[in-house]
Every structure is written in C-alpha cells, then in structure tokens.
Amino acid sequence: MTFQELDLIEPILRALTEEGYTKPTPIQSKAIPFILQQKDLLGCAQTGTGKTAAFAIPILQLLQEKPLEKWEKSRIRTLILTPTRELAIQIGDSFSAYGRHTDIRHTVIFGGVGQKPQTDALHKGVDVLIATPGRLLDLINQGFIKLNQLEIFVLDEADRMLDMGFVHDVKKILKLLPAKRQSLFFSATMPPAIMTLADTILTRPAKVEVTPVSSTADTINQSVFFVDKSDKNSLLLHILSDQSIATALVFTRTKHGADKVVKVLRKAGVTSEAIHGNKSQNARQNALKNFKSQATRVLVATDIAARGIDVDDLTHVINYEIPNIPETYVHRIGRTGRAGAKGIALSFCDVEEKGYLKDIHKLIAKNIPVVKDHPYSNMR
Structure with a gap:
C-alpha cells in the first residue's frame, strides 16, 4: 500500500x-x-x-x-x-x-x-x-x-x-x-x-x-548470564569494570529497582542516573541529555520511561532484570544496534526469571547464548 x-x-x-x-x-x-x-x-x-x-x-x-x-x-x-x-x-x-x-x-x-x-x-x-x-x-x-x-x-x-x-x-x-x-x-x-x-x-x-515486533536485529550480539539475584549488583559492576564500555543503558522492572541500582553504581564511583515515572520532566530531560553527551556513563531506566530514548552509537543494553513480557525484551535491546550499527545486549537471569527467558526464546525463535565463564555464575 x-x-x-x-x-x-x-x-x-x-x-x-x-x-x-x-x-x-x-x-x-x-x-x-x-x-x-x-x-x-x-x-x-x-x-x-x-x-x-x-x-x-x-x-x-x-x-x-x-x-x-x-x-x-x-x-x-x-x-x-x-x-x-x-x-x-x-x-x-x-x-x-x-x-x-x-x-x-x-x-x-x-x-x-x-x-x-x-x-x-x-x-x-x-x-x-x-x-x-x-x-x-x-x-x-x-x-x-x-x-x-x-x-x-x-x-x-x-x-x-x-x-x-x-x-x-x-x-x-x-x-x-x-x-x-x-x-x-x-x-x-x-x-x-x-x-x-x-x-x-x-x-x-x-x-x-499492531503486532509487537518479534525479531531482533542480527547486528546485536546477545548473551545471557545465569546469576543469583543477590549477585546481580556485583555482576553489573564486574561488567562495567571494562572501561571500553563508554555508555550502557540498564533496564529494571520497577522504579524502586532503578533507584537502588543507581545507588550501588554511584557508591562504586560509576556516574549514573535513573529515568522513570517518578522523576520530574526536567530531571528526565537532564538525565537523557547527560547520557547522550556521555557525562553520565550509565542510564538506569524502567520500560515505560525509556520509550522514545534514541541515543546514537549506544553500544550496550543490559537487562538487570528479565522482562516478564517477551516483546519488551525485543523493544529494550532494539535501543542498540540501530541503523546497521553493531550492539551488545546482556541479560542477567536468576532462577525465578527462567520462565521469562523461555518465553523470549519462543518469541524470537532462537536461544540466547549463555556466558558460563563469569565470576558469579550459578550454573552448577
């Protein structure tokens, strides 16, 4: 048409x-x-x-x-x-x-x-x-x-x-x-x-x-880390110790969760801000501006607040929590690998989230590769 x-x-x-x-x-x-x-x-x-x-x-x-x-x-x-x-x-x-x-x-x-x-x-x-x-x-x-x-x-x-x-x-x-x-x-x-x-x-x-998008771009390198819920903060800090990661967009399921992650990152010296519905428009605008200019290294967002975030050359999206709606996963990781660029999407999965991961695999018609060699792996 x-x-x-x-x-x-x-x-x-x-x-x-x-x-x-x-x-x-x-x-x-x-x-x-x-x-x-x-x-x-x-x-x-x-x-x-x-x-x-x-x-x-x-x-x-x-x-x-x-x-x-x-x-x-x-x-x-x-x-x-x-x-x-x-x-x-x-x-x-x-x-x-x-x-x-x-x-x-x-x-x-x-x-x-x-x-x-x-x-x-x-x-x-x-x-x-x-x-x-x-x-x-x-x-x-x-x-x-x-x-x-x-x-x-x-x-x-x-x-x-x-x-x-x-x-x-x-x-x-x-x-x-x-x-x-x-x-x-x-x-x-x-x-x-x-x-x-x-x-x-x-x-x-x-x-x-409109049927939600159900496929992920081939330019995005996806991987999943099996980890205990209590070790997610440590794993996030471990990944961010790689200084080649200039900026990362981190997703949580709740506003409270986003604020808690920012608190942990700041305590470790990682510049970070949260963006969610409880923040004022000015605060969200400034957080996005700082992230785009790389004054802030990590932006922690809830799904609804992250709508419309369009950051050029964003290399990393990290799912601190696996979304309970599989289409949301596709929407989240689509923030990277835009316009043919390469992107990296990392997902932290605890035992309670394995069902959500299974739903994602079913939607995208493939299994996300598992990273076994990391210090907080709970694969026994």
Missing part, C-alpha cells in the same frame, strides 16, 4: 514525499482510514511504529478540509495530550513536517519553562494544541485556554500517563471537553486500568492493534 491509496490530499502527500515517506507503516495504514471517517479509535502501538503520523496526518486532513469562518479562528479544534515534554515536542515537529503545505496552525505547551511564549502563541490562535497535563490545567485555570468547542481529542501514551501519576489530571481535563467529539486513544499496553479509562473516553471505537 502507498500513501496515495489512503485518499490523502495533495498538500499532505507533497509533504510526505519531501520527508521521504513512501509506504505507510501497519499502524498508519490501519488507523488513517478510520480517523478520516471521523470514528473514535482505540490504538495499541508502541513508540517507533509510526504512531504519531497515524493520527497527525488524518487530523491535518480533517481540519484542512473543514476550514473555520473568520470569526471562529480563535478556537482550539484539536487537543493532543501527552505525558512528557519530549513527546510533546516530537509530536509538534511531526505536525510541522506533515502540515507544512496546509493552513493548520499548532503550538506545543509544557511545564518547566516560562509560559509567555506559549500564551502569546495561544493568543494568536491555534487549530491544534499539543500539551502535557500540568501546564494545560494551569493555563486553563488562568483563562488562556478553553476547550468547549473541541472537535478532536487525542490521548497519547495512555499507559505511561497512568504510570507517571497523571490519571487525576486527565480526568479533570476530560470534564472540560464537549461530549460530542472524535476521540483517539493510544497505548503501548492495555492492562485493565487502561481499558477502564478508554471506556470512559471512547464511543464505539474502531480497534487497531
């Missing part, structure tokens, strides 16, 4: 051509027709699947094809709610790229910076508002934003929104939206709490699910 087959208007097709896009990704080919039909949508897709374009492209088209009268130009027509400033900025960049030949105006608002440039942009009038929950509610309370004439509402990264404690803010915002609207809901995972939230937002939605 090509973008031409999706019945997109010429200004958008021209922009996509200029961006080098030729074929839509699975989430795009499935979601765009439903959104153009003005249906509510429940989308299950991870970051990196082309999800942003899946909603940005049809929203631009719907707004462009239904221009406002001059006297209506001050109203916000679309709200895209996203959990972090990083994601808000990325979405804003996408609207700039795909909408460059349209008349659609957008702006991005988030906390941690002065509000005047944001309120100035709002005063000039925008069609699409991309916002994080805290700053949005703040500017609503100050009278800068009204959402009562909204046409389209997008909740992006819903599971991460809940993980970061924004559920109450989201519910406050929902009460301010008109009952008659088109709603689009995207989440990488669909646990019960997310489905409950989706049910309160959507009306008879079309459902689109």
